[in-house]
Amino acid sequence: GAVVSQHPSWVICKSGTSVKIECRSLDFQATTMFWYRQFPKQSLMLMATSNEGSKATYEQGVEKDKFLINHASLTLSTLTVTSAHPEDSSFYICSANPGQEGTQYFGPGTRLLVL
Amino acid sequence: AQTVTQSQPEMSVQEAETVTLSCTYDTSESDYYLFWYKQPPSRQMILVIRQEAYKQQNATENRFSVNFQKAAKSFSLKISDSQLGDAAMYFCAYRSAFVGGGADGLTFGKGTHLIIQP
Numbered sequence: 340g341a342v343v344s345q346h347p348s349w350v351i352c353k354s355g356t357s358v359k360i361e362c363r364s365l366d367f368q369a370t371t372m373f374w375y376r377q378f379p380k381q382s383l384m385l386m387a388t389s390n391e392g393s394k395a396t397y398e399q400g401v402e403k404d405k406f407l408i409n410h411a412s413l414t415l416s417t418l419t420v421t422s423a424h425p426e427d428s429s430f431y432i433c434s435a436n437p438g439q440e441g442t443q444y445f446g447p448g449t450r451l452l453v454l
Numbered sequence: 455a456q457t458v459t460q461s462q463p464e465m466s467v468q469e470a471e472t473v474t475l476s477c478t479y480d481t482s483e484s485d486y487y488l489f490w491y492k493q494p495p496s497r498q499m500i501l502v503i504r505q506e507a508y509k510q511q512n513a514t515e516n517r518f519s520v521n522f523q524k525a526a527k528s529f530s531l532k533i534s535d536s537q538l539g540d541a542a543m544y545f546c547a548y549r550s551a552f553v554g555g556g557a558d559g560l561t562f563g564k565g566t567h568l569i570i571q572p
Contacts, residue, residue, distance in 0.1 A: 373559050382545060383499075385559035398559075430497060434560075441487040441506070441549060443560060445499035 341437050342366050345446035352423055353454055360418045360449045362389075362433030368413035369435035373443065374406075377430040389416040423453045456481045456548050460563035467536045468571050474521075475531045475566050477546030485551035488522065488529045489560070493543040502544070505529065507551070533568075541570045 342365040352358050362372055370391045375383040387408055388396040395408035405427075407419040416435075420427055430450055434443040457480045467473035479488070490502040505513045505522050512520050517534045533540055546563040 371558060375560075377497075382562045382564045383560070385561070388559055432497075432499065434499075436558075441551065442489070442501060442504055443549070444501070445491075447496070447498050 341444040343433065343435055343444050343446040345433055345449050347449060348447060349450050351452045351454065354424055355422055358420045358423055358451060360431055362416045362418070362435070362446050364414045364435045367437035369437070370413060372410060372416040372433055372435045374408065374418050375432045375434065377432060383432060420451065423451070425453045427451065428453045456550070456561045458546050458548050458561050458563040460546055460566050462566045463564070464567040464569065466569040466571060469536055469538060471536055472532060472534045473536055473568065475544050475568070477529045477531070477563055479527050479529065479548050481527070481548065483550055483552070487549045487551060489547040489549070490518070490520070490531045491545045491547060493545060494541070503531065536570050538570050538572065541568055543567050
């Protein structure tokens with residue numbers, strides 16, 4: 340149980356375009372999902388908390404207009420990187436936790452390369 | 455704000471031996487969760503073990519166990535009978551037990567690269 344999927348796993352785009360990444364909880368409902376970013380050989384950094392039916396909560400230093408988050412249902416959150424630039428190239432990972440038990444389960448991640 | 459420190463960027467152990475990975479954290483909260491996650495080359499984050507701060511008993515999962523010292527704010531991971539498949543990055547993570555208010559996300563340490571020598 341507690342499976343989280345992400346799509347796409349890999350995306351290459353041109354500078355200035357927008358990219359949407361989907362995160363789905365496959366066998367549980369999640370009112371809250373989380374988006375992390377991981378640069379090569381570094382740790383995961385929390386970008387934002389996605390709340391079903393309400394606005395996302397962004398961490399300090401994360402541009403909410405660049406990283407648009409929509410949590411339209413109890414099993415789907417999307418992250419849209421708007422007007423992507425090469426410095427946005429990174430590994431983006433989502434997570435969710437079933438219930439209030441505290442454990443977060445992670446999706447397999449999305450590698451974004453902006454040319 | 456909470457911080458998590460992993461002071462060992464890399465550790466190496468012989469197959470079948472035991473290795474301990476260190477983690478310390480800083481928090482003013484009394485109730486929280488601590489985790490060890492494993493990230494193999496595929497980069498999929500895999501939960502290894504979790505510990506609730508209110509529990510005094512150290513968590514164990516098969517060959518994996520923790521030494522949780524709440525007063526010292528220390529949370530080390532012991533891997534017994536190391537196997538080649540244990541080779542990965544290991545991240546220690548903290549999560550507040552307070553639900554809501556933006557306090558649900560995980561705070562990660564910088565990670566420890568574990569090498570298993572055959």
